[in-house]
Amino acid sequence: xxxxxxxxxxxxxxxxxxxxxxxxxxxxxxxxxxxxxxxxxxxxxxxxxxxxxxxxxxxxxxxxxxxxxxxxxxxxxxxxxxxxxxxxxxxxxxxxxxxxxxxxxxxxxxxxxxxxxxxxxxxxxxxxxxxxxxxxxxxxxxxxxxxxxxxxxxxxxxxxxxxxxxxxxxxxxxxxxxxxxxxxxxxxxxxxxxxxxxxxxx
Amino acid sequence: xxxxxxxxxxxxxxxxxxxxxxxxxxxxxxxxxxxxxxxxxxxxxxxxxxxxxxxxxxxxxxxxxxxxxxxxxxxxxxxxxxxxxxxxxxxxxxxxxxxxxxxxxxxxxxxxxxxxxxxxxxxxxxxxxxxxxxxxxxxxxxxxxxxxxxxxxxxxxxxxxxxxxxxxxxxxxxxxxxxxxxxxxxxxxxxxxxxxxxxxxxxxxxxxxxxxxxxxxxxxxxx
Numbered sequence: 001x002x003x004x005x006x007x008x009x010x011x012x013x014x015x016x017x018x019x020x021x022x023x024x025x026x027x028x029x030x031x032x033x034x035x036x037x038x039x040x041x042x043x044x045x046x047x048x049x050x051x052x053x054x055x056x057x058x059x060x061x062x063x064x065x066x067x068x069x070x071x072x073x074x075x076x077x078x079x080x081x082x083x084x085x086x087x088x089x090x091x092x093x094x095x096x097x098x099x100x101x102x103x104x105x106x107x108x109x110x111x112x113x114x115x116x117x118x119x120x121x122x123x124x125x126x127x128x129x130x131x132x133x134x135x136x137x138x139x140x141x142x143x144x145x146x147x148x149x150x151x152x153x154x155x156x157x158x159x160x161x162x163x164x165x166x167x168x169x170x171x172x173x174x175x176x177x178x179x180x181x182x183x184x185x186x187x188x189x190x191x192x193x194x195x196x197x198x199x200x201x202x
Numbered sequence: 203x204x205x206x207x208x209x210x211x212x213x214x215x216x217x218x219x220x221x222x223x224x225x226x227x228x229x230x231x232x233x234x235x236x237x238x239x240x241x242x243x244x245x246x247x248x249x250x251x252x253x254x255x256x257x258x259x260x261x262x263x264x265x266x267x268x269x270x271x272x273x274x275x276x277x278x279x280x281x282x283x284x285x286x287x288x289x290x291x292x293x294x295x296x297x298x299x300x301x302x303x304x305x306x307x308x309x310x311x312x313x314x315x316x317x318x319x320x321x322x323x324x325x326x327x328x329x330x331x332x333x334x335x336x337x338x339x340x341x342x343x344x345x346x347x348x349x350x351x352x353x354x355x356x357x358x359x360x361x362x363x364x365x366x367x368x369x370x371x372x373x374x375x376x377x378x379x380x381x382x383x384x385x386x387x388x389x390x391x392x393x394x395x396x397x398x399x400x401x402x403x404x405x406x407x408x409x410x411x412x413x414x415x416x417x418x419x420x421x422x423x424x425x
Binding site: 003007008012013016017020021024027028031032034035036037038039042045046126128131133138139172173 | 233236264265266267269270273274277278280281284285288289291292293295299303306363366386389390
């Protein structure tokens with residue numbers, strides 16, 4: 001029996017599918033193992049770069065990547081990086097996340113000890129290119145609008161996009177994305193206020 | 203099908219252009235062509251996947267029986283895209299931060315399965331690689347062109363943020379039209395469909411014109 005006719009046998013097909021699936025899983029497992037270290041390293045470098053980006057110069061004289069405290073936030077652990085100047089905590093840096101238009105938006109923010117925002121950067125998102133991706137600082141200066149804001153300024157009901165009666169701009173064609181970022185930052189401010197003693201006291 | 207690489211290139215770039223002739227891959231086309239830079243990025247990423255997928259499919263074409271070819275190709279392409287995604291994230295991280303948005307969209311690009319099914323499964327490895335390249339470049343050209351038109355009408359810019367994608371040396375490509383607020387509709391999906399419609403109509407008119415001219419030249423002069 002030659003291969004041509006063997007290929008058409010019903011028994012050949014599930015075996016072939018199985019072998020292909022096995023090979024594909026093998027390739028994925030291998031690629032995942034081969035890349036996970038480099039991906040983790042690249043993300044750690046990104047984190048270090050963005051941490052020093054949200055923190056204004058001159059606020060830290062310590063290695064804040066090492067000075068961390070882990071706190072619970074709605075069931076998840078949040079790592080807080082503490083920038084110190086002369087021993088006292090000058091700012092807290094942490095990640096918050098909120099569901100955007102397409103998946104989760106991860107936001108990194110720095111808050112000073114009075115509860116004012118020092119800087120906000122979007123770390124990771126999957127928003128629509130050309131519309132929602134204006135939350136990235138290199139595409140639009142929008143995220144700078146958070147700087148200097150605190151829970152009392154603007155008032156809590158003004159912590160929203162302009163469409164919802166708030167003070168922050170939305171983008172033409174994309175409201176859900178900036179709304180999610182504003183919500184994430186507001187959540188971060190509330191979180192900081194609730195845990196202020198633990199963060200700057202320790 | 204032939205091994206004539208010139209005609210394969212011409213098919214991919216014009217006669218059988220993924221977007222303008224086959225009308226495949228409408229989802230990434232509409233989603234990504236909000237600017238020329240995005241179109242270019244998506245096109246280049248797709249080209250790489252298309253070439254590799256065509257080569258792989260062509261290599262295993264004698265082993266796969268026709269009844270199960272579709273699931274086999276789907277698994278193959280999905281795996282390939284995932285591996286490319288992880289490899290870029292690991293070793294080309296800066297490029298990944300720019301193109302990463304598009305990679306996941308390639309899985310849903312039916313043009314890749316389409317080329318596997320229409321070409322790679324019937325042709326040799328080299329011809330399939332050329333076909334993948336031609337189709338990919340045709341796709342890239344179409345996306346960049348639509349993206350540029352939409353960007354120009356919608357935002358008044360050309361190749362905005364090109365330096366993020368291609369490096370600072372390409373900043374000269376970025377052009378901003380001063381004092382033009384832009385027509386948002388063109389950035390939104392309806393604008394994309396409208397532009398595509400006009401381009402398709404334009405291509406047909408042009409081809410008709412060329413065909414008439416060719417027919418007139420072929421006819422005897424005395425007639």
